Amino acid sequence: MQEITLADFERAIKAAAETALRNEKYFSELDSAAGDADFGVSLASGFRVVQNDWDQLDRSSIGAFLLKISMIISRNVGGCSGPIWGTAFMRAGMLSRDKTSITLEDLEKMLTAAIEGIQQRGGAVEGDKTLLDALIPVRNKIKEYVGKPDADLREVLREAAAVATEAIERTKNWVAKRGRQSFTGERSVGTPDPGIVAIATMLNDICKAVGVEPASQASNG
Amino acid sequence: MKKFVNDPANFVAEMLEGVALANPEMLRYVPEYNLIYRADRPNPDKVSVVQGSGSGHEPAHIMAVGPGMLDAAAPGNVFSAPPVDYCYECIKRLASPKGVLVLINNYQGDRMNWDMAIEMAQAEGINVKSFIIDDDVAVQDSTHTVGRRGVAGNFFVIKACGAAAERGASLDELLRIAQKVNSQVRTMGVALTSCTPPAKGKPIFEIGDDEIEVGVGIHGEPGRRRDKLKPADAIVDELFDAVFNDLPFKSGDRVAVMINGLGGTPISELYVLYRRAAQRCKEKGLTIVRNYVGEYCTSLEMAGASLTLLRLDSELEDLLAAPAEVAVRIF
Numbered sequence: 001m002q003e004i005t006l007a008d009f010e011r012a013i014k015a016a017a018e019t020a021l022r023n024e025k026y027f028s029e030l031d032s033a034a035g036d037a038d039f040g041v042s043l044a045s046g047f048r049v050v051q052n053d054w055d056q057l058d059r060s061s062i063g064a065f066l067l068k069i070s071m072i073i074s075r076n077v078g079g080c081s082g083p084i085w086g087t088a089f090m091r092a093g094m095l096s097r098d099k100t101s102i103t104l105e106d107l108e109k110m111l112t113a114a115i116e117g118i119q120q121r122g123g124a125v126e127g128d129k130t131l132l133d134a135l136i137p138v139r140n141k142i143k144e145y146v147g148k149p150d151a152d153l154r155e156v157l158r159e160a161a162a163v164a165t166e167a168i169e170r171t172k173n174w175v176a177k178r179g180r181q182s183f184t185g186e187r188s189v190g191t192p193d194p195g196i197v198a199i200a201t202m203l204n205d206i207c208k209a210v211g212v213e214p215a216s217q218a219s220n221g
Numbered sequence: 222m223k224k225f226v227n228d229p230a231n232f233v234a235e236m237l238e239g240v241a242l243a244n245p246e247m248l249r250y251v252p253e254y255n256l257i258y259r260a261d262r263p264n265p266d267k268v269s270v271v272q273g274s275g276s277g278h279e280p281a282h283i284m285a286v287g288p289g290m291l292d293a294a295a296p297g298n299v300f301s302a303p304p305v306d307y308c309y310e311c312i313k314r315l316a317s318p319k320g321v322l323v324l325i326n327n328y329q330g331d332r333m334n335w336d337m338a339i340e341m342a343q344a345e346g347i348n349v350k351s352f353i354i355d356d357d358v359a360v361q362d363s364t365h366t367v368g369r370r371g372v373a374g375n376f377f378v379i380k381a382c383g384a385a386a387e388r389g390a391s392l393d394e395l396l397r398i399a400q401k402v403n404s405q406v407r408t409m410g411v412a413l414t415s416c417t418p419p420a421k422g423k424p425i426f427e428i429g430d431d432e433i434e435v436g437v438g439i440h441g442e443p444g445r446r447r448d449k450l451k452p453a454d455a456i457v458d459e460l461f462d463a464v465f466n467d468l469p470f471k472s473g474d475r476v477a478v479m480i481n482g483l484g485g486t487p488i489s490e491l492y493v494l495y496r497r498a499a500q501r502c503k504e505k506g507l508t509i510v511r512n513y514v515g516e517y518c519t520s521l522e523m524a525g526a527s528l529t530l531l532r533l534d535s536e537l538e539d540l541l542a543a544p545a546e547v548a549v550r551i552f
Contacts, residue, residue: 074305074337083305083333090337094344121333123367 002153003101006062008210013050013069015209016202020047027198033191034176039081043198046077046085061100066093081195084122084131091117104156105146111139124178129188131195133171137163138203154212161203162215168192168200222417222424222522229419233276233298240283244548247287254310255303257286258293262315268386268395269293269315272324272379273303274331277418278439280549281375281518289545290383291324299418299521300425300440302330308338312349320348320392324378324399326371327355350392352399354378356408356529358467359436359444370438373481373518373529374406377541384543402537407464410444410527411456412437414485416520435459439483439520453490457497460528465505470530472506477513477541479529484519486526491515494526511541 020027020043027040049072050057058064066089074086091113096102102110115135124130138160145151145159169192176188207214226232237257241250249260263269272282273295283294295311297303303311312321321342325335335351342349356374363370381402382395390398412434415424425441428434433456436444470476480495482488495514502509510533518527531537 071306071309074334080329080333083337086305087337087340090341121336 003103004107004153005101006059006065009062009065010059011209012206013065014054015206017047017050019202019205020044020198021051023198023201027194030192030194030197034188035194036079038078039194039198042078042081043085046073046075046082049076061096061098062102063093063095063097063099066090066096069093080122084118087117087121088114088135104142104151104153108139108142108146111135111142115139122178127174128177129171129174129193129196130176130178131193131199133193134164134167134196134199137167138199154210157203157207157210158212158215161200161207164196164200164203165215167196171196222422224417224419226419229422232419233296236276236279237283237296240548244287247546248548251310251314254295254307255297256293256295256307256311256314257283258311258315259286259288262292263317265318267292267317267389268319268392269317269321270324270379270382270386270395271295271311271315271321272326272375273297273308273311273335274326274328275300275302275440277416277521278518280516280547281373282379284548285376285379287545287547289387289543290379290547292386297330299420302328302334305334305337305341308335309341312338312342312347313345316342316347316349318348320350322382322386322392322395322399323349323351324375324382325351325353326375327353327368328366328370348392350396352378352396352403354399354403356403356406357410357436357438358407358463359409359438360442363438363442366438366442370442372408372410372439373479373527374403374408374531376479376481376513376517377406377477377529377531378402380545381537381540383545384540387543398536398540402531405468405532405537406529407467408479408481408527408529409460409463410437410439410481410483410525411435411460412441412444412483412520412523412525413450414522414524415441416484416523418521433525436463437483437520437523437525439518441520441523453493454497457494457528458501461498461501461530464528464530465501468530468532470505470507470532473508474506475508475510475533475538476502477511477529477531477533478502478509479513479517479527479531480515481513481518481527481529482516483523483525483527484516485522485524488515491526494528498528510538 024040024044031039070089092110204214269292271293276296277299295307354371355369357370
């Protein structure tokens with residue numbers, strides 16, 4: 001089966017950064033329903049630095065690259081989102097420190113480590129209406145393909161984007177239980193969680209960046 | 222609100238530069254990471270004790286760096302946790318073979334950033350552990366916190382751990398001492414006025430001329446309730462009862478008492494408060510072994526005070542009495 005290379009990670013992060021910048025206002029609007037309306041601005045401030053520092057990032061391995069992204073995100077994304085997103089990149093980076101290409105099985109492990117990191121740092125669990133409710137189904141979908149020698153990475157990516165997109169509608173009417181949104185509990189019902197929308201939009205944009213037609217559209221951005 | 226400020230964005234950096242210039246022998250300053258550390262650190266024979274919280278609480282914690290206290294402090298902006306790279310650099314530069322102890326006040330931002338930095342440092346083989354301080358009895362959760370907040374009781378954790386570290390205690394030994402102090406210390410505060418972060422330019426909450434916020438947090442977070450201003454003794458009584466009953470303290474206890482000013486209350490008023498606190502201790506059968514009246518953990522220029530009681534045993538009495546030197550001094 002094909003391997004996932006450092007160049008693939010670069011393309012993905014670059015696309016995700018563009019998602020964050022293009023949706024700065026939209027993600028903040030989603031956050032204003034029950035949070036403090038700064039999620040889009042916070043996320044964009046971090047990914048703007050990723051873009052600005054792009055040429056100087058350490059590319060000696062996938063892990064080194066992700067650890068650098070982790071530091072930039074934790075440092076520059078405001079509020080609690082910084083260390084939460086930063087921890088996800090850090091845990092994934094720690095498992096790929098000496099690798100310039102990885103298998104789908106490695107990716108699944110990295111994603112699992114990222115999910116555990118987010119849970120530990122933020123104290124959220126599945127069902128709290130956070131980005132975990134997009135990331136966990138994505139990880140589970142990837143797991144289905146692990147061990148299938150004929151799995152097509154492009155199909156895996158499309159399917160991963162599809163489950164993340166489904167999570168937006170599926171969780172929309174849940175009550176947010178963690179983060180700033182939890183203070184306003186009931187007000188979150190009916191509005192999608194901005195973290196879930198961000199993950200889904202990023203995955204759909206990554207699809208487009210590598211020429212994979214996404215199964216559906218997540219964002220208006 | 223009038224303030225001594227140049228560009229508000231440089232407020233913290235200029236304060237740190239001032240602290241460093243005032244203590245050229247004792248302290249070193251790394252502007253890129255808001256890092257102030259003891260010139261003779263790290264010491265391979267001693268655990269480094271460090272802290273980093275938001276600024277605006279001075280002398281906590283940046284002016285608590287010195288022999289017998291903290292080895293380093295890495296503050297964030299006013300009322301903002303230090304970012305992860307400040308925390309990481311602080312640990313890395315203070316790394317000693319005996320270990321690094323990070324004392325964290327219980328606020329979500331501080332915890333997340335330090336936890337992440339600690340994880341990164343541990344992955345590089347640095348021996349670092351942390352301890353969470355949560356002495357404020359006023360509220361269980363707040364806008365900044367899950368659980369109780371860390372406030373003026375922090376001083377006693379720093380003092381005891383700083384003294385023990387100076388004598389060569391191991392990292393695990395220091396964790397035990399931190400745990401002991403935190404489990405025996407209780408604090409509650411009251412605000413007479415709000416305060417204004419320089420970069421924000423307006424008060425962080427509104428409060429009437431005749432009102433007080435009972436149980437206020439050191440970032441102006443709401444406390445237990447808004448009340449009408451009442452005589453000083455009645456205010457002390459409320460703080461004292463909340464703190465006394467929480468542990469609970471009991472007749473015969475030997476204690477340290479702290480009346481901490483929140484930044485805008487003159488020391489004369491703090492002694493009016495101490496007078497009543499001492500009366501209440503006597504009435505309850507507490508023996509005051511040490512007292513602390515002054516500013517230890519403030520909230521910029523907020524008028525107000527907090528009352529802290531710490532139950533002592535011979536070990537803690539000894540550690541509190543050990544010599545220490547910090548950047549704030551009056552002699």
